[in-house]
Amino acid sequence: MNRRGFLAVAGAAVSGGLLAAPAVRAQGAWPTGKPIRVIIPWPPGAANDTLGRLLAQRLGEKLGATAVAENRTGGAGLVGTNAVLQAAPDGYTLLASAFNTAVMPLVLKGATFDPQRDLEVMARTAKAPLVMVSSGQRPEKTLPEIIAAAKQKPRDWNIAISSLGSAGHLATIEFLRRTGLDLDMVTYRGTQPALTDLMGGSVQLLIDPCFALLPARGDGKVNAVGIATAQRSQLAPDVPTMGEGGLPGYEFQSWYGVWAPKGTPAEICGKVNALMQDTMRDPVIVERLTKQVLEPVTESIEDSRRFIASEITRATELLRSVNYQPE
Template structure:
């Protein structure tokens, strides 16, 4: 079944009697859930899940706005500029945390200028190769790219995505000097990969693993410590020759700085309740997404560690924001 249909089925399972709104919020006003990525991406599917839950639980209208552009900066800026009253939320991913490290136009501090509401899903990264390429293993790819580097490029789905950082680390670890080709999302990158226009891509499991079904894309390895239940037959990239190579994309929600703590807590509780629903968790797992249930404090600590790791990696290669 197509991933959008399965996510839709998951949403259908949430059709339960609405819980009466408490206190003054949401007060009958519409809620905006801003997603800085196009429809069809994991960010978008989870944004719609959040909007659906807000609708059912609060009895108010919550709508998703896809504000794309600037590698996620357009939508993020819309939330940064919104009133901190709980009526504008951001549903995004890893990119939000590291955006100022990779984009010249991102002048905000994600830890100081936004309120973290929590994470609620993650997806390990997978390295894939175009199906027409003869190489079957990572060592074969590295050897071929070193022999003829001009014949090899590597796609990145978005500047500042977890896949971008993983690609930088892959090139650093292997000593390869390949051109990076940036796209506006996973689907355009996959389309070019399948057409043979670009040979390699590292991206999230949600986007790339379903594309391996017909052979036009082959998976070389997954960036997890141990083999993942999401793809148990796929070797880890550590097994394939990159010890300790672990990267994941993750998805969460934020609010403008100063949003009342009571609203933050209610949204976080809603996210955790949603991911604890066995039926929803099972369907997300079927879409190679791993459910996450974290408190706000836990999410803050996790994101701080991710920012520190990304900063260290980018400094090690003297990366300059684009």
């Protein structure tokens, strides 16, 4: 499905809009009529944006709050993240972001915060497996063919990165480490420009979430090489795993979540967590997100903290193994 279709589904998922939120009387001291800002540090149209707007809409519905989704882009997500870090820990400024938030300080010089020390985890909301795609202009279609060709003529191959610190960035580093390939990495400001150049043949490979890449296969300009899951995914059963292509254990996903400034009351964090768990169990939401190759996540705050800590540990070890220097 193209971006227009994705946005249509997203709009349906949050039908009713923020301005039409029911006037439900909230319980307790939060909210008190002050608007809740959901900061999305990425442009409109991406999964972060869809999930952030869904959060804002549900806050309005369930809490009787005025909730506004606000895109604050720039700096590979750092601009919007800093806006939340600098906000009061009162529940009126939330961050709807992704994997990048957890690893940003590992890859960006300007990111001086510690995500575990300076942010409160409220919930993980969804996840999406990564997939490697290649330019349809290349004759090689399978992973073994691509690795062999790239080893023979590495200067003929560039690999795109949609954003510094993205799950695809880390997956690309691991791919190059595992294969021993020395390919130029070309960094973009988002998946769409990277995908555009891939289809045009300016770059030859890209690893990013399925929902962003698989819909582009229809016209033959993009070839799906492998999915970074242990078994073939029901979301794309025709795409072999990277393990089938010769990289056993190569598993990566992008995931999405909600954070707040450190010190935000536990009661508020718990309310947001319960609200998002309820949302991600809604059959209508599940169906619509699944169609977009997004898998809803329902877990406690503690489970989210443990998962994110494990992701930070994994990323730290990977970056250290290749002597990666923040950019």
